[in-house]
Amino acid sequence: xxxxxxxxxxxxxxxxxxxxxxxxxxxxxxxxxxxxxxxxxxxxxxxxxxxxxxxxxxxxxxxxxxxxxxxxxxxxxxxxxxxxxxxxxxxxxxxxxxxxxxxxxxxxxxxxxxxxxxxxxxxxxxxxxxxxxxxxxxxxxxxxxxxxxxxxxxxxxxxxxxxxxxxxxxxxxxxxxxxxxxxxxxxxxxxxxxxxxxxxxxxxxxxxxxxxxxxxxxxxxxxxxxxxxxxxxxxxxxxxxxxxxxxxx
Ligand SMILES: NC(=O)c1ccc[n+]([C@@H]2O[C@H](COP(=O)([O-])OP(=O)(O)OC[C@H]3O[C@@H](n4cnc5c(N)ncnc54)[C@H](OP(=O)(O)O)[C@@H]3O)[C@@H](O)[C@H]2O)c1
Numbered sequence: 001x002x003x004x005x006x007x008x009x010x011x012x013x014x015x016x017x018x019x020x021x022x023x024x025x026x027x028x029x030x031x032x033x034x035x036x037x038x039x040x041x042x043x044x045x046x047x048x049x050x051x052x053x054x055x056x057x058x059x060x061x062x063x064x065x066x067x068x069x070x071x072x073x074x075x076x077x078x079x080x081x082x083x084x085x086x087x088x089x090x091x092x093x094x095x096x097x098x099x100x101x102x103x104x105x106x107x108x109x110x111x112x113x114x115x116x117x118x119x120x121x122x123x124x125x126x127x128x129x130x131x132x133x134x135x136x137x138x139x140x141x142x143x144x145x146x147x148x149x150x151x152x153x154x155x156x157x158x159x160x161x162x163x164x165x166x167x168x169x170x171x172x173x174x175x176x177x178x179x180x181x182x183x184x185x186x187x188x189x190x191x192x193x194x195x196x197x198x199x200x201x202x203x204x205x206x207x208x209x210x211x212x213x214x215x216x217x218x219x220x221x222x223x224x225x226x227x228x229x230x231x232x233x234x235x236x237x238x239x240x241x242x243x244x245x246x247x248x249x
Contacts, residue, residue, distance in 0.1 A: 030053075080128065176240075211245035
């Protein structure tokens with residue numbers, strides 16, 4: 001991969017898919033800005049690279065000023081930005097009738113508006129570098145999602161943003177999305193469901209996935225990194241790539 005020496009900002013880098021992306025980029029000798037709310041988790045992701053090849057930047061990206069601050073910190077530290085990975089996400093499942101309105105707003109803030117603010121803040125640097133954006137969306141953005149309608153809607157909106165910005169920002173900046181199917185991450189510990197509901201959900205997901213298993217964070221990070229790599233994906237923009245064990249086939 002030709003990611004060596006390049007600089008990438010990864011949101012949600014303290015766990016799950018974001019941690020796998022940050023670690024793969026560090027293995028490729030890239031410089032990585034790890035963003036999330038929990039400093040300890042970010043430092044664990046960065047490991048020995050913290051303070052040298054990696055910058056740990058705790059921030060709540062649902063706050064536009066903190067999102068812009070994360071981009072500023074990346075530029076101050078590394079002098080440029082070659083890629084932005086909008087991976088942080090929030091999922092609250094359950095019937096709409098029972099939903100907490102604050103959760104609905106928070107899903108739109110984290111899953112849609114935070115990427116918008118981060119892309120805006122990063123744009124001058126991405127243009128200067130000829131860089132790219134990868135949005136970590138979901139198969140929930142293309143499938144009907146009963147009992148998780150607003151989560152699905154936030155990801156459908158992210159897909160739309162990806163396609164429109166790919167055209168708006170071409171030819172200088174590429175914009176793509178990866179759409180994971182079910183992936184084994186801490187997201188399942190924080191869905192707002194009872195443990196037996198989570199167990200049932202996980203069984204249903206495996207059953208509806210042709211390849212018959214949950215994905216791993218590395219199954220997703222390899223595609224994110226491929227899309228960031230101009231040698232592998234220099235002629236790819238506006239793509240919504242399902243990495244989902246066949247769930248949307
Ligand atoms: N796992 C799946 O089955 C699956 C399927 C399809 C799509 N996805 C998508 O994949 C992405 C990564 O999720 P994951 O599965 O890896 O789950 P995860 O481990 O729960 O990761 C979510 C990350 O987002 C960060 N985050 C949440 N709110 C934030 C905020 N306001 N500011 C900054 N960071 C915030 C969290 O860090 P802090 O709590 O430290 O802030 C956490 O590290 C999400 O966009 C999710 O929608 C996951």
